[in-house]
Amino acid sequence: MALKTEEMILNMGPQHPSTHGVLRLELQLEGELIVNIIPHIGYLHRCFEKHAEAMTYPQVIPYTDRMDYLASMYNEFGYALAVEKLAGIEVPERVEYIRVIMGELQRIASHLVAIGTYGADIGAFTPFLFCFRDREKILSLFEMTCGARLLYNYIWIGGVSHDLHPDFLRLTKEFIDYFRPKIKELNDLLSYNKIFIERTANVGILPLDVAINYGITGPMLRASGMKWDLRKDDPYSVYDKFDYDIPVGDGRMGTVGDSWDRYFVRVLEMEESLKIIEQAIANIPEGDVTSAIPKRVKPPVGQVYSRVENPRGELGYFIMSNGTPNPLRIKVRGPSFVNLAVINELCKNLLVADVITILGSIDIVLGEVDR
Amino acid sequence: MKSTEEIFNLLKDKFGDAVIELKVDQPVESYIVINPLEIDKVCKFLFDNEELKFDNLMNLSGVDDDNEKKEKDENGNEKIIGRTLSVYYHLESTSLRHKLTLKVSTLIENPEVCSVYEIWKCADWHEREAYDLIGIKFLNHPDLRRILMPYDWEAGYPLRKDYKNPEFYQGMKVPY
Numbered sequence: 001m002a003l004k005t006e007e008m009i010l011n012m013g014p015q016h017p018s019t020h021g022v023l024r025l026e027l028q029l030e031g032e033l034i035v036n037i038i039p040h041i042g043y044l045h046r047c048f049e050k051h052a053e054a055m056t057y058p059q060v061i062p063y064t065d066r067m068d069y070l071a072s073m074y075n076e077f078g079y080a081l082a083v084e085k086l087a088g089i090e091v092p093e094r095v096e097y098i099r100v101i102m103g104e105l106q107r108i109a110s111h112l113v114a115i116g117t118y119g120a121d122i123g124a125f126t127p128f129l130f131c132f133r134d135r136e137k138i139l140s141l142f143e144m145t146c147g148a149r150l151l152y153n154y155i156w157i158g159g160v161s162h163d164l165h166p167d168f169l170r171l172t173k174e175f176i177d178y179f180r181p182k183i184k185e186l187n188d189l190l191s192y193n194k195i196f197i198e199r200t201a202n203v204g205i206l207p208l209d210v211a212i213n214y215g216i217t218g219p220m221l222r223a224s225g226m227k228w229d230l231r232k233d234d235p236y237s238v239y240d241k242f243d244y245d246i247p248v249g250d251g252r253m254g255t256v257g258d259s260w261d262r263y264f265v266r267v268l269e270m271e272e273s274l275k276i277i278e279q280a281i282a283n284i285p286e287g288d289v290t291s292a293i294p295k296r297v298k299p300p301v302g303q304v305y306s307r308v309e310n311p312r313g314e315l316g317y318f319i320m321s322n323g324t325p326n327p328l329r330i331k332v333r334g335p336s337f338v339n340l341a342v343i344n345e346l347c348k349n350l351l352v353a354d355v356i357t358i359l360g361s362i363d364i365v366l367g368e369v370d371r
Numbered sequence: 372m373k374s375t376e377e378i379f380n381l382l383k384d385k386f387g388d389a390v391i392e393l394k395v396d397q398p399v400e401s402y403i404v405i406n407p408l409e410i411d412k413v414c415k416f417l418f419d420n421e422e423l424k425f426d427n428l429m430n431l432s433g434v435d436d437d438n439e440k441k442e443k444d445e446n447g448n449e450k451i452i453g454r455t456l457s458v459y460y461h462l463e464s465t466s467l468r469h470k471l472t473l474k475v476s477t478l479i480e481n482p483e484v485c486s487v488y489e490i491w492k493c494a495d496w497h498e499r500e501a502y503d504l505i506g507i508k509f510l511n512h513p514d515l516r517r518i519l520m521p522y523d524w525e526a527g528y529p530l531r532k533d534y535k536n537p538e539f540y541q542g543m544k545v546p547y
Contacts, residue, residue: 042519215493302398331432
């Protein structure tokens with residue numbers, strides 16, 4: 001006589017340390033195997049898009065900070081580029097260089113959180129502390145520049161709010177020299193750790209065609225083996241002046257596109273970001289950083305879709321103007337929002353413990369998923 | 372690599388009246404206006420065609436155009452007409468490196484647009500968001516539920532220009 005079995009529903013979240021915020025995953029289980037995952041989002045919905053319609057264009061910038069709060073600089077960067085494109089504003093070259101330096105420092109800071117918390121999810125707590133210790137140094141550089149450690153309001157339409165602190169370039173150089181050996185330390189501690197590899201390699205393999213169809217971008221897409229980075233493939237700002245590589249996943253520990261690849265692409269990217277910062281510091285021109293900031297921003301009637309390579313992928317701003325100082329519509333295409341949608345595909349027929357591995361490797365920020 | 376004009380001519384030959392017009396007088400990017408009930412066929416063609424290969428849907432955004440006009444009928448009563456909701460599609464080909472913007476517009480009284488979920492899975496959550504916040508109904512979408520707002524939100528669609536917050540939600544006072 002066969003035993004009667006039925007599916008079990010298990011709620012993971014909204015309050016769960018491994019969901020990195022308030023996310024509820026409804027797991028449908030057959031024993032311990034995942035049949036289906038239904039993500040429920042919206043717990044952190046703060047109506048960014050509705051707020052933005054009541055603001056003038058420059059007033060929106062502090063709100064963009066609060067979407068992806070681990071990569072605030074890059075959110076401002078993307079927004080400023082989109083409005084400048086629509087309104088036809090040219091910015092001085094020094095501003096472009098400052099933005100690139102800030103953006104790449106932010107990428108390292110954001111990847112450090114992703115890597116650290118990923119280790120902590122899987123049970124390696126020490127790398128988490130190491131990563132946060134190094135991230136603090138970057139946050140101190142930001143604090144020196146604009147007074148804030150997390151939500152900056154630094155990159156404005158047409159410029160940046162302040163010029164760099166006189167010591168900034170020297171301290172950033174010191175940081176680069178300090179941080180390079182730390183990446184090796186991190187690799188020895190976590191990346192090539194046997195237990196870590198056993199937990200992550202060959203888990204949650206994302207084939208390339210599925211990734212493109214789901215609109216996956218950023219480190220996740222590159223881990224699946226595609227050399228696709230908007231800094232190279234759709235260049236903006238002054239990224240075309242620097243020499244750096246785009247790391248892609250190669251399945252070194254298992255299969256191309258598994259969780260370990262997604263993790264390791266981020267580690268390699270930090271090193272490339274260091275290269276960009278080094279070159280930007282060496283070539284940064286003199287100039288006035290506030291000269292191109294317009295008194296009133298009033299773009300012509302029309303729409304623009306502008307995108308940048310945020311630490312998590314393609315951050316797109318769709319802005320519609322009706323010729324007034326307030327935007328008619330701003331829609332944000334957040335990389336976390338799009339990347340999270342593939343989780344059901346990745347987790348099918350795996351164990352509950354693997355959901356945590358996979359969710360961590362997607363690296364979502366709920367502030368951006370829900371906006 | 373094809374320009375928007377070339378793609379427009381290609382689509383016009385293939386679909387005729389379903390392809391409405393090409394808007395070129397734009398500050399940044401020109402776009403093609405398509406019939407909302409044929410958008411899925413047009414997208415399928417853009418996805419499959421060997422010379423176009425639009426394999427990536429970058430973004431899909433719903434918009435309340437806020438373009439109503441007042442008109443007097445024969446009895447002298449004022450009527451508000453012509454208000455539309457739109458959806459913008461930003462497509463890209465990762466292999467051929469070209470981009471395209473499509474637009475569909477539908478009257479607010481019956482906002483129905485065909486879903487492109489079958490072509491790009493990525494459209495799933497974007498369409499749910501447009502439904503949730505603007506109230507555009509995507510035909511043939513497998514799971515059209517609210518996504519950011521609570522599932523039992525009954526006060527309408529927040530990103531419409533005439534949206535008013537309800538006084539109470541589940542017995543809780545909303546304006547604070």
